[in-house]
Amino acid sequence: MRHDCTNGLPSxxxxxxxxxxxxxKGRKAMAQPYRQLTFLDRQRIEEGLDRADLxxxxxxxxxxDVSTMSREVKGWIGDHF
Numbered sequence: 001m002r003h004d005c006t007n008g009l010p011s012x013x014x015x016x017x018x019x020x021x022x023x024x025k026g027r028k029a030m031a032q033p034y035r036q037l038t039f040l041d042r043q044r045i046e047e048g049l050d051r052a053d054l055x056x057x058x059x060x061x062x063x064x065d066v067s068t069m070s071r072e073v074k075g076w077i078g079d080h081f
Contacts, residue, residue, distance in 0.1 A: 037064070037072060045072060 037045075041062045048058035055069045 037068070042072070045069065049073070 041064070044062050045058055048061065055073065056066050059066045059069045
């Protein structure tokens with residue numbers, strides 16, 4: 001069965017049809033602009049790791065992405081070993 005994107009609506013409404021509208025390609029915009037971790041952020045990360053918190057929990061606490069946390073912790077491991 002063919003999709004009827006007009007659904008009985010006037011033709012200008014067709015532009016709002018999510019099934020027929022072409023999807024944009026490319027990367028999504030980042031949710032937040034990049035900003036460096038502060039000394040306080042790093043202290044909170046260290047405290048969270050000392051308590052054996054998950055990286056996701058720590059990231060949520062300091063409002064950062066988990067990938068940021070992962071890179072930061074990997075950097076620390078490289079510095080200490």
